[in-house]
Amino acid sequence: MGEKILLANIDIPGIRGFDVYRANGGYAAVEKALLEMTAAQVSAEINRSGLRGRGGAGFPTGLKWSFLDRKSDKPRYLVCNADESEPGTFKDRYLMHHLPHLLIEGLIISSFTLGVNTCYIYIRGEFKYLVGILENAIREARQHGFLGEHILGTDFSLNIYVHPGAGAYICGEETALLESLEGKRGNPRIKPPFPAFKGLYGCPTVVNNVETLATVGPIVNMGGDVYAKIGRGKSTGTKLISACGNINNPGVYEIEMGLPVEDFIYSPEYCGGIARDKYLKAVIPGGSSVPILPADLILNTAKGEKRLMTYESLAEGDFESGTMLGSGGFIVYDEDACIVRNTWNLTRFYHHESCGQCSPCREGTGWMEKVLYRIEHGQGRMSDIDLLVRVAKNIEGNTICPLGDAAAWPVASAIRHFRHEFEEHVLHPAAVLEKERSLIKFF
Amino acid sequence: MLKVTIDNISIEVEEGTTILNAARKIGGKVVPPAMCYYSKLKGSGGKCRTCLVKVAQSCTKDTRPMSKLVASCSTPVQDGMVVQNLTSPEVIEARKGIVEFLLLNHPLDCPVCDQAGECDLQDLSFGYGMEETATDDERREYPMTDIGENIKLHMNRCILCYRCVYAADQLTDKRLHGVLYRGDVSEISTFINQSVTNEFSGNIIDVCPVGALTDKTFRFKSRVWFLNPMNAHRECTRCSGKVAAWMFGNEIFRITGRKDQFGEVEEFICNECRFEKKDINDWVIDGPRHIKRQSVISANHYEETKKQSLIDPIEGKMHEQK
Amino acid sequence: MKHSNIINHPQFTREGRPVAFSPNILNKVQSLMNRYPEGGQKSALLPVLHIAQEELGGYLSVDVMDYVAALLGIQPIEVYEVATFYSMFYLDKMGKYVIEVCRTGPCAISGGEQILAHLQDVLEIQPGETTPDGVFTLKEVECLGSCGTGPVMQVNTEYYEKLTPGKVDRLLEELREYANKNKPGDSTWVKKFC
Ligand SMILES: Cc1cc2nc3c(=O)[nH]c(=O)nc-3n(C[C@H](O)[C@H](O)[C@H](O)COP(=O)(O)O)c2cc1C
Ligand code: SF4
Ligand code: SF4
Numbered sequence: 001m002g003e004k005i006l007l008a009n010i011d012i013p014g015i016r017g018f019d020v021y022r023a024n025g026g027y028a029a030v031e032k033a034l035l036e037m038t039a040a041q042v043s044a045e046i047n048r049s050g051l052r053g054r055g056g057a058g059f060p061t062g063l064k065w066s067f068l069d070r071k072s073d074k075p076r077y078l079v080c081n082a083d084e085s086e087p088g089t090f091k092d093r094y095l096m097h098h099l100p101h102l103l104i105e106g107l108i109i110s111s112f113t114l115g116v117n118t119c120y121i122y123i124r125g126e127f128k129y130l131v132g133i134l135e136n137a138i139r140e141a142r143q144h145g146f147l148g149e150h151i152l153g154t155d156f157s158l159n160i161y162v163h164p165g166a167g168a169y170i171c172g173e174e175t176a177l178l179e180s181l182e183g184k185r186g187n188p189r190i191k192p193p194f195p196a197f198k199g200l201y202g203c204p205t206v207v208n209n210v211e212t213l214a215t216v217g218p219i220v221n222m223g224g225d226v227y228a229k230i231g232r233g234k235s236t237g238t239k240l241i242s243a244c245g246n247i248n249n250p251g252v253y254e255i256e257m258g259l260p261v262e263d264f265i266y267s268p269e270y271c272g273g274i275a276r277d278k279y280l281k282a283v284i285p286g287g288s289s290v291p292i293l294p295a296d297l298i299l300n301t302a303k304g305e306k307r308l309m310t311y312e313s314l315a316e317g318d319f320e321s322g323t324m325l326g327s328g329g330f331i332v333y334d335e336d337a338c339i340v341r342n343t344w345n346l347t348r349f350y351h352h353e354s355c356g357q358c359s360p361c362r363e364g365t366g367w368m369e370k371v372l373y374r375i376e377h378g379q380g381r382m383s384d385i386d387l388l389v390r391v392a393k394n395i396e397g398n399t400i401c402p403l404g405d406a407a408a409w410p411v412a413s414a415i416r417h418f419r420h421e422f423e424e425h426v427l428h429p430a431a432v433l434e435k436e437r438s439l440i441k442f443f
Numbered sequence: 444m445l446k447v448t449i450d451n452i453s454i455e456v457e458e459g460t461t462i463l464n465a466a467r468k469i470g471g472k473v474v475p476p477a478m479c480y481y482s483k484l485k486g487s488g489g490k491c492r493t494c495l496v497k498v499a500q501s502c503t504k505d506t507r508p509m510s511k512l513v514a515s516c517s518t519p520v521q522d523g524m525v526v527q528n529l530t531s532p533e534v535i536e537a538r539k540g541i542v543e544f545l546l547l548n549h550p551l552d553c554p555v556c557d558q559a560g561e562c563d564l565q566d567l568s569f570g571y572g573m574e575e576t577a578t579d580d581e582r583r584e585y586p587m588t589d590i591g592e593n594i595k596l597h598m599n600r601c602i603l604c605y606r607c608v609y610a611a612d613q614l615t616d617k618r619l620h621g622v623l624y625r626g627d628v629s630e631i632s633t634f635i636n637q638s639v640t641n642e643f644s645g646n647i648i649d650v651c652p653v654g655a656l657t658d659k660t661f662r663f664k665s666r667v668w669f670l671n672p673m674n675a676h677r678e679c680t681r682c683s684g685k686v687a688a689w690m691f692g693n694e695i696f697r698i699t700g701r702k703d704q705f706g707e708v709e710e711f712i713c714n715e716c717r718f719e720k721k722d723i724n725d726w727v728i729d730g731p732r733h734i735k736r737q738s739v740i741s742a743n744h745y746e747e748t749k750k751q752s753l754i755d756p757i758e759g760k761m762h763e764q765k
Numbered sequence: 766m767k768h769s770n771i772i773n774h775p776q777f778t779r780e781g782r783p784v785a786f787s788p789n790i791l792n793k794v795q796s797l798m799n800r801y802p803e804g805g806q807k808s809a810l811l812p813v814l815h816i817a818q819e820e821l822g823g824y825l826s827v828d829v830m831d832y833v834a835a836l837l838g839i840q841p842i843e844v845y846e847v848a849t850f851y852s853m854f855y856l857d858k859m860g861k862y863v864i865e866v867c868r869t870g871p872c873a874i875s876g877g878e879q880i881l882a883h884l885q886d887v888l889e890i891q892p893g894e895t896t897p898d899g900v901f902t903l904k905e906v907e908c909l910g911s912c913g914t915g916p917v918m919q920v921n922t923e924y925y926e927k928l929t930p931g932k933v934d935r936l937l938e939e940l941r942e943y944a945n946k947n948k949p950g951d952s953t954w955v956k957k958f959c
């Protein structure tokens with residue numbers, strides 16, 4: 001039974017409201033940080049905790065904060081990335097839906113630490129119903145003196161605003177998000193300059209994921225050292241994993257990092273095994289952008305060690321035989337799932353979501369989708385498979401933002417591990433078409 | 444001053460200089476091709492990815508190479524940086540890939556394109572092009588849209604470099620066109636039927652690296668290589684009046700800005716000079732222009748390229764690029 | 766999905782019909798603009814476009830966009846650029862209920878493709894089309910961030926999860942009834958259903 005840090009109180013009725021949240025230890029972290037600690041001390045705790053960004057890249061949060069340009073006399077901003085659009089990922093939504101105050105608390109402490117007086121929560125437009133929940137939580141926090149001017153009688157003032165997006169996955173990329181927040185198209189910016197120097201309105205800005213920021217409060221409460229003891233190695237603490245696909249219990253789980261992947265999939269406490277007693281075929285463990293792995297490689301590394309739910313263990317073997325923890329969107333495929341169709345589907349996603357700014361991604365995603373479409377629909381050629389590998393390689397690393405990589409990796413990894421399925425589609429299109437008319441027969 | 448070495452040639456540049464501009468200071472073959480960067484347009488660059496280079500050493504303190512290729516037009520130089528352009532096989536490979544992407548949906552209608560002979564994409568594909576394009580799929584096609592009496596837009600040829608958008612933003616009083624939609628169905632458009640005729644808007648023609656924006660007032664369509672570019676000037680209250688007049692005999696076929704060796708105009712010109720002054724008596728002709736185009740096809744022998752055109756006018760297709 | 770190489774974005778026209786928010790909404794817009802610092806009022810564009818779409822006819826006509834541009838003090842083209850970028854902004858008249866079915870991988874492996882096919886069958890329209898009575902528009906969208914409860918669709922702002930064809934039928938019936946009770950053109954949102 002892993003330790004629960006974020007979701008410990010989630011089952012308490014009414015925890016969404018301020019009073020119940022407060023009665024269960026809520027906002028104690030804000031009081032501790034603002035009244036008993038200096039900003040530098042909070043920073044130090046975050047550094048010690050080893051907290052890494054939960055938005056996908058896993059970049060150490062303390063280090064990111066240390067980059068923020070404090071010499072500039074411009075205002076500084078904190079932006080909470082609640083765009084959550086990566087296929088397979090739905091943890092931030094869950095967190096904001098049930099525990100909005102946990103996020104607000106994290107935002108207050110983080111803003112205090114970073115010297116920020118205005119904070120925006122950029123939330124994907126489709127989550128309109130969450131805007132109400134968040135704004136309500138903000139109102140409650142303000143009423144109780146945790147937001148606004150002179151919070152808890154200190155010199156620190158903070159306003160938090162919720163800003164809705166309008167349907168664009170790319171706005172999860174931090175610089176596209178800032179563009180969008182400025183009322184523009186979600187075109188990622190060319191870096192450098194980085195947001196820490198020139199972010200929102202050209203001012204120093206930190207962008208963090210919802211889960212990252214929500215973890216800040218508990219870390220202040222328990223102390224960075226205690227947090228760092230949870231988990232394994234450089235993957236400290238707990239992580240929210242949103243599990244979906246062909247499993248018995250899809251949902252959001254808080255796991256202690258280091259849990260064996262096998263336990264996560266088969267334990268009744270988590271995914272509860274593969275649905276309808278099928279066999280496990282493949283897993284995409286970190287949101288659709290990370291490489292897919294076949295069953296044997298997701299359960300054990302190529303070296304034969306048990307694979308664990310940590311940044312390091314999942315990446316073991318690099319792209320040859322490994323993958324990434326990413327955002328924790330854990331997608332499970334059973335024996336019936338068609339890898340070719342799935343790859344086409346995901347490539348269509350990236351094609352649809354490319355902002356179109358840079359040539360490799362704009363043209364490459366569409367090209368890959370076209371080729372995958374024809375393989376899936378029985379008009380593929382053998383040479384198409386290598387063509388896909390080549391196009392993916394030409395996109396990877398050559399684009400403005402990582403969406404290009406995110407589009408290339410699923411294709412490259414699917415062919416790397418399931419080449420035979422692609423060949424099967426080319427060689428026996430009729431048989432394949434007969435077998436499956438969709439990703440899975442369900443009803 | 445910062446010291447940077449590009450393809451084994453060292454040079455000192457001021458802080459804030461990009462790799463591309465450092466390379467342009469050296470000149471010649473070390474200059475990476477740039478399809479979207481335009482030194483006179485703020486914010487341009489970073490998009491086409493043709494200028495990717497390898498940074499073999501980040502700076503004096505950090506001697507490690509950068510893990511990815513970087514866009515030379517938007518990466519500032521650091522002291523002691525070592526850059527590889529043509530000396531890196533990785534760069535050549537990547538650039539080939541980029542050219543392939545740019546040509547993937549390009550109509551290859553060079554034989555009928557006004558830009559033929561002075562098109563950056565044509566130059567680029569000649570230099571890095573693949574023997575054959577890997578796709579035999581149908582190319583993306585946009586219907587023709589009208590953006591006014593002076594400027595013609597061929598969206599099929601556009602490579603979405605955004606230069607025309609920056610130009611309209613920075614040179615005209617009010618931008619009327621922009622990039623609409625997203626991904627590979629993005630298009631340059633005014634969205635509603637309206638003419639782009641505001642003052643200085645003609646410059647979007649000059650900044651367009653391909654034949655997507657062309658001059659509708661270009662009289663008697665003619666291949667540019669039959670025309671003689673002449674430096675010409677007139678008294679103009681709006682702009683410097685210094686232009687390139689493209690002539691055949693005593694007739695002026697079209698007026699453009701004067702482009703330098705990197706394909707950028709020296710000075711932006713006004714719409715009156717560009718579109719309305721087509722009579723030789725409007726101008727004082729200063730003499731023929733000697734342009735050293737930086738382009739791969741015509742590197743330093745522009746005059747010749749004019750005669751033996753890239754395109755076979757009868758066959759109407761590109762010469763085999765063996 | 767068919768692959769067409771012809772990109773045919775519709776042409777729009779400026780009709781010059783006067784549009785305006787009610788004073789109440791104008792206040793709301795003003796307070797939205799106050800959330801952003803001096804000079805950053807363009808930031809309010811996305812939130813204001815959401816309001817405009819909701820209040821001024823269910824889609825963003827050229828006139829509505831021009832109005833928003835004037836409110837925020839920006840050029841109309843800046844609004845067109847943004848409105849065409851984001852998938853939640855509609856440029857054409859939509860049905861009263863816009864049914865947006867998630868088509869992305871995780872939903873697809875839990876039956877999303879069948880849900881879409883079922884909707885096409887019962888509504889007798891293709892994605893992107895509106896029923897002749899103007900009640901339903903069917904749209905395919907990408908991941909709605911609800912993959913654990915797939916198949917998922919969103920009707921206007923409401924999420925409907927763990928769908929089955931039976932559930933879809935019941936919902937459509939309910940929505941039709943609801944649509945009949947209300948005058949056409951009014952923009953009451955769907956009530957919570959499942
Ligand atoms: C295409 C793309 C989409 C992204 N989407 C999200 C997202 O939806 N939510 C998120 O938190 N981070 C997303 N990211 C990562 C962000 O760019 C950024 O790294 C993150 O918000 C930083 O927060 P963290 O350090 O707390 O993880 C995305 C990145 C890319 C390249
Ligand atoms: S990689 Fe794709 S999404 Fe990212 S900037 Fe380039 S075109 Fe846009
Ligand atoms: S029309 Fe020309 S200048 Fe404008 S984006 Fe396209 S290629 Fe660039």
Ligand code: FES
Pocket residue numbers: 476477478479480488489490491492493494495514515516517
């Ligand atoms: S010129 Fe550098 S990316 Fe286009």
Ligand code: FES
Pocket residue numbers: 087088089867868869870871872873907908909910911912915917
């Ligand atoms: S895939 Fe349908 S909601 Fe994520």
